[in-house]
Amino acid sequence: xxxxxxxxxxxxxxxxxxxxxxxxxxxxxxxxxxxxxxxxxxxxxxxxxxxxxxxxxxxxxxxxxxxxxxxxxxxxxxxxx
Amino acid sequence: xxxxxxxxxxxxxxxxxxxxxxxxxxxxxxxxxxxxxxxxxxxxxxxxxxxxxxxxxxxxxxxxxxxxxxxxxxxxxxxxxxxxxxxxxxxxxxxxxxxxxxxxxxxxxxxxxxxxxxxxxxxxxxxxxxxxxxxxxxxxxxxxxxxxxxxxxxxxxxxxxxxxxxxxx
Numbered sequence: 406x407x408x409x410x411x412x413x414x415x416x417x418x419x420x421x422x423x424x425x426x427x428x429x430x431x432x433x434x435x436x437x438x439x440x441x442x443x444x445x446x447x448x449x450x451x452x453x454x455x456x457x458x459x460x461x462x463x464x465x466x467x468x469x470x471x472x473x474x475x476x477x478x479x480x481x482x483x484x485x486x
Numbered sequence: 487x488x489x490x491x492x493x494x495x496x497x498x499x500x501x502x503x504x505x506x507x508x509x510x511x512x513x514x515x516x517x518x519x520x521x522x523x524x525x526x527x528x529x530x531x532x533x534x535x536x537x538x539x540x541x542x543x544x545x546x547x548x549x550x551x552x553x554x555x556x557x558x559x560x561x562x563x564x565x566x567x568x569x570x571x572x573x574x575x576x577x578x579x580x581x582x583x584x585x586x587x588x589x590x591x592x593x594x595x596x597x598x599x600x601x602x603x604x605x606x607x608x609x610x611x612x613x614x615x616x617x618x619x620x621x622x623x624x625x626x627x628x629x630x631x632x633x634x635x636x637x638x639x640x641x642x643x644x645x646x647x648x649x650x651x652x653x654x655x
Binding site for chain 2: 411413414415457459462463464478480481483484485486
């Protein structure tokens with residue numbers, strides 16, 4: 406399945422792009438997606454534990470089961486205000 | 487009475503629920519101890535590239551006769567950021583998610599305090615030192631509720647609303 410991935414804040418700099426697409430086998434989780442992304446973008450590796458993940462507009466944990474068409478966003482801790 | 491945020495921001499499964507906040511209302515004299523009612527709160531959220539026009543916001547304020555407290559908060563860009571002197575901060579937002587997360591926060595406020603209205607303006611783009619980046623107004627019957635709700639909203643904004651800043655020297 407294909408998963409659209411969006412990067413925000415300095416994750417865009419670390420990955421060198423604002424978005425990408427990853428292909429994963431059915432039954433994959435966000436943890437699987439992150440593992441694949443960290444291999445492709447090693448600069449993101451150091452941020453692994455603090456990375457926040459949203460599917461659509463809701464936060465999700467590493468165990469979330471991805472579905473075809475999911476839009477995943479990766480970003481560092483938020484800093485509004 | 488304890489207020490527990492019903493939402494989680496999952497940084498890491500199970501172990502790393504950084505965003506799961508628990509507030510003990512008894513620990514804070516400002517907080518309302520026994521609100522159980524439900525009112526529909528007037529809400530206004532503005533995410534804008536334009537400077538915050540506080541005077542214009544004040545002229546549009548509406549308060550019913552039962553309200554006794556208005557708390558306003560202005561967040562201003564400081565000259566120092568992580569011990570560095572800066573000239574400005576550029577704010578970036580994930581707009582769709584910002585709107586959704588604020589809706590969830592306003593829902594929580596509505597359940598937790600008897601506030602009449604909440605208005606929030608957050609600037610994005612470049613905001614210079616000494617200019618406001620955030621304006622919040624909460625209207626409630628009493629000051630305790632207004633202060634508490636406003637404080638909680640700003641704390642939660644800084645925990646879950648996807649806005650980031652990039653300082654410029």
